Amino acid sequence: MLAVILLIVHTIIAGALIWMVLLEMSKFAELGGAFGSGAAYTMFGRKKGLDTQGKITVALAVAFFVMCFLTSLVLSR
Numbered sequence: 001m002l003a004v005i006l007l008i009v010h011t012i013i014a015g016a017l018i019w020m021v022l023l024e025m026s027k028f029a030e031l032g033g034a035f036g037s038g039a040a041y042t043m044f045g046r047k048k049g050l051d052t053q054g055k056i057t058v059a060l061a062v063a064f065f066v067m068c069f070l071t072s073l074v075l076s077r
Contacts, residue, residue: 017060
């Protein structure tokens with residue numbers, strides 16, 4: 001039962017992470033973004049730190065890796 005719950009939560013986190021990464025990529029979908037230009041929207045260069053969307057993406061990535069380890073631990077027993 002625990003394995004099924006972990007797999008469901010893992011799938012939800014994976015889907016949310018994919019969605020957030022696609023949203024992040026759409027910000028830099030212009031021609032300059034293809035060459036790594038993240039400074040397209042600022043006048044004085046790239047802003048420092050992450051915005052809220054970036055922080056959510058990082059948190060989902062960390063949660064995804066933790067869930068990978070937890071799921072593999074539970075399923076191996």
